[in-house]
Amino acid sequence: xxxIDLALDVTPDFRARTVQVVSVLKMVPIGFxxxxxxxxxxxLKFDSVQASEPLASWSYDDAQLVLNFQPPLxxxxxxxxxxxxxxxxxxxxxxxxxxxxxxxxxEHLWTQGEPVEARHWYPSFDAPHEKFTSSVTCRxxxxxxxxxxxxxxxxxxxxxxxxxxxxxxxxxxxxxxxxLVAGRFKA
Numbered sequence: 001x002x003x004i005d006l007a008l009d010v011t012p013d014f015r016a017r018t019v020q021v022v023s024v025l026k027m028v029p030i031g032f033x034x035x036x037x038x039x040x041x042x043x044l045k046f047d048s049v050q051a052s053e054p055l056a057s058w059s060y061d062d063a064q065l066v067l068n069f070q071p072p073l074x075x076x077x078x079x080x081x082x083x084x085x086x087x088x089x090x091x092x093x094x095x096x097x098x099x100x101x102x103x104x105x106x107e108h109l110w111t112q113g114e115p116v117e118a119r120h121w122y123p124s125f126d127a128p129h130e131k132f133t134s135s136v137t138c139r140x141x142x143x144x145x146x147x148x149x150x151x152x153x154x155x156x157x158x159x160x161x162x163x164x165x166x167x168x169x170x171x172x173x174x175x176x177x178x179x180l181v182a183g184r185f186k187a
Contacts, residue, residue: 001027001034003125003132004078010180011139012109016088017095023083023122033072037081039065040116041123042091047084053077065123083123092120093180108144108183113176124175131172139164140182147181149173 009022025039042063049058049067056070065083073079087093095109096102111121119126136148142163146155150169157163 001037001073002030003027003130006122006124006132006134006175006178007137008122008135008178008180009137009139012095012182014095014097014107014109015099017097017099018086018088019093019121021083021085021087021122023081023085023124025081025083025124026078027081028078029073029075031075033074035069035072037067037069039067039081039123040119040126041065041085042119043087043089044121044123045086047086048082050082052080085123087121089121092117096183105184108181108185110181110183111179113178115176118175118178122178126175128174128176131174133168133170133172134178135166135168136178136180137164137166138180138182143184144182145185147179149177149179 003025005026007024011020046060053069053073056068058067092113093109093111097107098104115128116126118124138146139162140146142157142161144163146165148167150167153166153168155165
């Protein structure tokens with residue numbers, strides 16, 4: 001399958017140094033009908049696995065998520081997979097927090113996925129040759145700034161004091177280039 005677009009909705013917990021991520025992957029089978037889909041996903045906890053096409057089963061072994069479609073999806077039929085995950089990433093996404101000994105004003109997170117470390121914070125085809133468009137939404141305390149790839153689409157404060165910022169990258173890129181930076185920066 002070819003990954004066409006990836007949409008991530010990220011809610012970090014700076015105290016616990018964890019992230020909750022909703023990943024929506026838009027894909028299309030190429031070459032032959034798709035019965036089995038394997039996604040890279042290291043040490044993620046799956047809260048839900050859903051697909052827009054009939055999903056017979058799924059399994060996870062702490063390194064790969066395997067989705068089985070029945071009947072197999074025909075070549076050219078676009079479909080989406082929506083995954084709700086939690087992670088305490090050891091690679092790919094990093095925190096600096098007061099609990100780690102950093103000053104409160106330096107509290108932030110950032111990503112560095114090259115070459116195949118994005119799989120530690122969101123599930124995908126984590127290979128440099130796979131290219132797709134993307135959007136990243138991040139939910140942080142209202143005093144924080146959020147940066148990502150492409151153009152900022154929205155920036156609002158919602159009830160409860162969270163700032164919700166969405167960035168959209170319309171040019172296809174590799175998964176390791178998905179960037180997220182959030183913290184107490186001067187805008």
